[in-house]
Amino acid sequence: MNSETERQNSAIIQMLDAEQNVILKMRDLLKSGWPEFDQAVELMHKATACGNGRVIQTGMGKSGHVAKKVTATMASLGTPSHFVHPAEASHGDLGMLTKNDVLVCYSNSGNTSELAAILQYAEQIQVPIIGITMGVESTLAKAATVPLIIPKMPEGCALGLAPTTSTTAQMALGDALSVGLSCKLEFGRDNFNTLHPGGSLGTSTTKVAERMMSGGDMPLIQPETDSQEICWMMAKVQTSIAGVIDEAGNLIGIVHAKDASPAQLKSAHDLMRTVEPVVSPEDTVATAVNRMQNKAVTAIFVVDGKRPVGVFRT
Known part of the structure; x- marks a missing residue:
């Protein structure tokens, strides 16, 4: 120096x-x-x-x-x-x-x-x-x-x-x-969120529950569901993922659009990956976006315990 x-x-x-x-x-x-x-x-x-x-x-x-x-x-x-x-x-x-x-x-x-x-x-x-x-x-x-x-x-x-x-x-x-x-x-946080609906401050305080798709918009399938039906369901709700659930309704795996093809007669059980990443309804949008970016995905399941309650997508 x-x-x-x-x-x-x-x-x-x-x-x-x-x-x-x-x-x-x-x-x-x-x-x-x-x-x-x-x-x-x-x-x-x-x-x-x-x-x-x-x-x-x-x-x-x-x-x-x-x-x-x-x-x-x-x-x-x-x-x-x-x-x-x-x-x-x-x-x-x-x-x-x-x-x-x-x-x-x-x-x-x-x-x-x-x-x-x-x-x-x-x-x-x-x-x-x-x-x-x-x-x-x-x-x-x-x-x-x-x-x-x-x-x-x-x-x-x-x-x-x-x-x-x-x-x-x-x-x-x-x-x-x-x-x-x-x-x-x-x-409080709710007041702050009302005044900061956009940008990084908005996403840092908005809860996932406020932005997620839920109910009939959730692409949920059984382990035996074939690839043709999986692709049809993802196209219907316009997501890049489908959640595989067991008999109790718990999320046991995720099928990504890039892994499923209508030409292949494979089951969800054969195509599914680990459920990660997931978020809870109380997590912020910023948290969801960060986890999605880390895994290079455009959609993520929202779970309450093991049960899927929604899908968040960018």
Whole structure:
């Protein structure tokens, strides 16, 4: 490793250490009891639990980017939340803040001039203000109903100037507020799934039972069923597998479409493979997809114990 790379890595490690340290300090505050944090969560809960209020978040520059991200996180955890750009607020966007809301402001120094208009308006219509800042004696800290003071630490960049430590702390604290509020609102897995129907988050929470084919759509056959009937049944329900069951209705094997041919008069007993992989109705779609990918199959049986209750397919 040359000296230039060593200097570079040293600067990066210094930055990561600084960001880690500020998060650990906030963790210690929470562990020992942080009354202002609890008050902030209570303010947001009071505003949103009745269904009329929202959490309005604002910040300028890098703090604004943090506010936007936390807004999205809070919304995904069931809390109505919106971002208002502070510079646009005095040009008409103050109307986005109502007396039922709570305002969360992010500013490292706490003296960001662009926040003046929205802070003044919030005070005028008596909207509670949560101020997230390192500035203990700042304008934001003094205006806030609940000031959340981040432990004062230098920025982690090599120059000690670029927002790194401060924005990491803001992000972590914003996420903590989001999680704390979601717990207070008893926001559960079903609620999360409702708000995330698509993408990997949707599949990570949706249960197989909600997506599987069941009843008459299950391609179930007996050990003596011949290949012609097997192919006909798989074509009928449009799956690439058929389940072989015994007299008790337990799944004892699986016949794959690539192993069965109408031209061959073979029985299911001769064609069937092991029942694996299978999933339960309570497994997530993500689990089913992962097991299917591992075995390079496009359909999988859903079992309750040994009894087939459905088929999941991609």
